[in-house]
Amino acid sequence: MPEILTPESWHERATVRYAKDLLGKFLVRAGQVPRMITEVEAYDGERDLACHARAGRTRRTEILYGPGGKWYVYLCYGIHEMLNLVVGPPDWPAAILIRGLEGCVGPGRVTKALGIDRRLNGNPAAPLGELWIEDHGVRVPRRLITAGPRIGVDFAGPIWAEKPWRFRFDPAALKRRPAGLPPGK
């Protein structure tokens, strides 16, 4: 059976790639040390019932319909600030939730650790701003990346709740010598 490529599946591939590409990058809060991103989740399109864009364009989701490269920060459960990076082209709502940094796991903990709240919503992820992303040359081997269902989205129904769009890796594994390679001196 041939695989049918639709506009939706094309966007989906791009969004998933953006999510994986964030692993190993560094999140930099102005005035703080860079922190390596170790866990993310992808949210893609209005059809993704776990994505906030499931309700279409609203005041809150408008940012998701803009061009990628901006922060989407919202309050969850009335307590926790969630940090997302908007990705992709205009008019296709998609974002990557930053769920974990090296030594800091949990989306609510990430924002608390960096002192991030909704005041950053809509800001560009630009250097010398409040918050941006740096590539420090860390390469995360595909075999170290674990994919699994997203957390806390059972309300979206089985089709979308079971999508393996949560990606993470163990930063300690980067420092270990990959198995199968000859030992160094």
Place this chain on the structure above:
DNA sequence: TACTCGATCGGA
């Protein structure tokens, strides 16, 4: 305007 419920976390 009333009501429901969440992309979570820490404590019992």
Place this chain on the structure above:
DNA sequence: CCGATCGAGTAA
């Protein structure tokens, strides 16, 4: 397992 805590989305 449960409560905290508040704003977005929906219905009225």
